[in-house]
Amino acid sequence: MIIVTTETVPGKETKEYKGFVRGSTVQSKNIGKDIMAGLKTIVGGELKEYTEMMEEARQKAIGRMVEDAKAKGxxxxxxxxLESSAVMQNASEIIAYGTAVTVED
Structure with missing residues (x-):
């Protein structure tokens, strides 16, 4: 599956538009990692636990979007x-969306 942020795929001709596709997930941290991240805010630095959580969420959302596109041919x-939003304390939603198309050389 080719995924681009541009309106067209460079070097390819768009043959058919299949429509809007999306994938999303809501991720939350477990209490142990949340405590560690909280302590890190005192001394500063990257909150690796949150970075890892958000990377996992992005990959899940993109994967679900790809499955939606494949189902449409x-x-x-x-x-x-990609967009994110807080849905409750310590939980974020990531949504991946775009337009599914068929392309040829």
């Missing part, structure tokens, strides 16, 4: 975007 996704 697409071989590429154009104009892909």
């Amino acid at each position: 697409a071989n590429a996704i154009v104009a892909m975007r």
Whole structure:
């Protein structure tokens, strides 16, 4: 699956638009990692526990978006975007979305 943030895939011709596709996940941290991250805020530095959690969430959301595109018969996704939002304390939603298309050389 080709995924680009541009409106077209460079070097490819868009043959058919399949429509909007998306994938999302809501991730939260476990209490142990949350305590460690809380302590890190006192001394400063990267909160690796949160960085890892958000990377995992992005990968899940993108994977679900790709499955949506495959189900529609697409071989590429154009104009892909990622967004995040807090849905409750210590939990974030990541959504990946774009337009499913079929492309050829």
